[in-house]
Amino acid sequence: MTVKLLDIAKKVVACEVDPRMVAELTKRIQGTPQYSKLSIRVGDILKSEMPYFDVCVANVPYQISSPLVFKLLLHRPFFRCAVLMFQLEFAQRLVAKPGDPLYCRLSVNTQLLSKVEHVMKVGKNNFKPPPKVESAVVRIEPYNPPPPINFQEWDGLLRICFVRKNKTLGASFRSKAVLELLSKNYKTYCALNNMMDESDEESIKDKVIKLLTDSDFVEKRSRTLDIDDFLKLLKLFNDNNIHFS
Incomplete structure (x- = not known):
């Protein structure tokens, strides 16, 4: 995904916790025009300060889905949008409305701070090896300014x-x-x-x-x-x- 982003973006800041993935990415683009457009930050994104960015694109590790969403929504300065892939049920919670079985605190908080919409479902057979769960892509646009509440x-x-x-x-x-x-x-x-x-x-x-x-x-x-x-x-x-x- 990072290589494809480099084909269309002016600059890509990649955050990756696994040094093996960093080494593989570096090997693929070294010596190409894309190399100068890439900046890599190695470490846990939840424990790191986020760089300035306009758009966030990520295939999110499912175990950090909720804290990452709120780190993004509370990030300043505001970004334009985030396009993120989550486990299907988590994505459904983000967009759930009052009365829906999956409506929860996560739904209310996310929708208070942003416009969130379901983009597409991603079947498990699109992955190798296939995971045990289905996935979905959502688009999040933070409200700027945010609602004036504590x-x-x-x-x-x-x-x-x-x-x-x-x-x-x-x-x-x-x-x-x-x-x-x-x-x-x-x-x-x-x-x-x-x-x-x-x-x-x-x-x-x-x-x-x-x-x-x-x-x-x-x-x-x-x-x-x-x-x-x-x-x-x-x-x-x-x-x-x-x-x-």
């Missing part, structure tokens, strides 16, 4: 909502672990903002359930909510000093 707060909310996406929000937010977290965050918020804190877990629980009930969210389930619903939910909590990071 991503840590946003992701903290989604983690709670999607632990059990089929449960009602009321049930999810009655969890002891969730109430402990929200109570701790509330105490921290009060301390940082010189506010009197007379709360305990029970009062935080009452406050949270009242907010959910009054806004008609208490019986709703995360698997059916869209991005606008989650944005409304986050604003509702934050406006009432309930925080998730």
